[in-house]
Amino acid sequence: MFREALLYALASTKSGSEMPSLTEIVENIRDMYPRSRFDHEIKMALLRRLQPLTEGRIARVFDSHPKMSLKNLLEKQSVIFDLSPVRGLRTRVLLALLLLRALYSFEYGHGFSSELRRLTIIEEARHLVPARREYDKPSPIEFMIGELRKYGCGVLTISQSPNHIAQDVLRDSGFLFAHRLYALDDIRVIQRMMGGIEEDLLKQLPVGYALVRYPIGACVSMVEIMPVKEILPVDR
Numbered sequence: 001m002f003r004e005a006l007l008y009a010l011a012s013t014k015s016g017s018e019m020p021s022l023t024e025i026v027e028n029i030r031d032m033y034p035r036s037r038f039d040h041e042i043k044m045a046l047l048r049r050l051q052p053l054t055e056g057r058i059a060r061v062f063d064s065h066p067k068m069s070l071k072n073l074l075e076k077q078s079v080i081f082d083l084s085p086v087r088g089l090r091t092r093v094l095l096a097l098l099l100l101r102a103l104y105s106f107e108y109g110h111g112f113s114s115e116l117r118r119l120t121i122i123e124e125a126r127h128l129v130p131a132r133r134e135y136d137k138p139s140p141i142e143f144m145i146g147e148l149r150k151y152g153c154g155v156l157t158i159s160q161s162p163n164h165i166a167q168d169v170l171r172d173s174g175f176l177f178a179h180r181l182y183a184l185d186d187i188r189v190i191q192r193m194m195g196g197i198e199e200d201l202l203k204q205l206p207v208g209y210a211l212v213r214y215p216i217g218a219c220v221s222m223v224e225i226m227p228v229k230e231i232l233p234v235d236r
Contacts, residue, residue: 001039005032053091097141115152117152117153130164131166175213176194176212178197179205208224
C-alpha cells in the first residue's frame, strides 16, 4: 500500500527530479479504498505512523525542499545537528537514525581509509544503541557504528548511564571515558570494561576528571578534562 501511494505521488509530480512530500504520500494512503479488513488494518497502521510526521515543526523536515542538501552539509568541516526543537522522543530518534544512515552512505561512497577523516559525536546514545539481551541480534545502528571505522569515521557515544548502552558498543570502543558514577549497575559495567577499577574510585572522582581506558595495552589512567573555553579561542 505504501509503495502504491509513493508511486502515485511520484507520477503526480510536475518534475521528474522533484521528490513528493510526505504529506502527499499520506493523502494518497488516506484516499485508498481498502479491499479487505487486512488492507484496512495496514492502512490505519501506516497512517498512525506517518501522520504525526506531517504535523507541526517536524513537517518542515519531510515536506520542504532545503536549499542545501544533506550531502553538502556532510562535506563541511564541522556540522551540528540539533534535534532538541523537535517534540517527541520517537520522532527525534527517527531523525537521528536517518542522519546516521545518510552518514554511513556518505562515508561508504568515499571508500576505505586507515586515517581518521571524521569524528561523529552522538549524545544521549542510549536512545540509538540501547542495551539489549545477549542473545538478541545487534541493531543496524550497532552494525553501522562498527563499520564506519573502516571508512575513516570515528564515533564517540555519550551517555550518563553506561548500563543503558549496548555492551558490544562499549566492548568494541577504542577509548573509554568514565566520569563519576554512583549507580551500582553502571559501576559494574565500567569495572568489566576497565579491568576491576575500585568502586570507591568511580564514586569519588572529582568534577572535571575521568578515567580513560586506552586502546593500546588496555591501560587505565586518570585525566583532567579541560573546559572548552580554555582550549578554543574566544572568537570560536
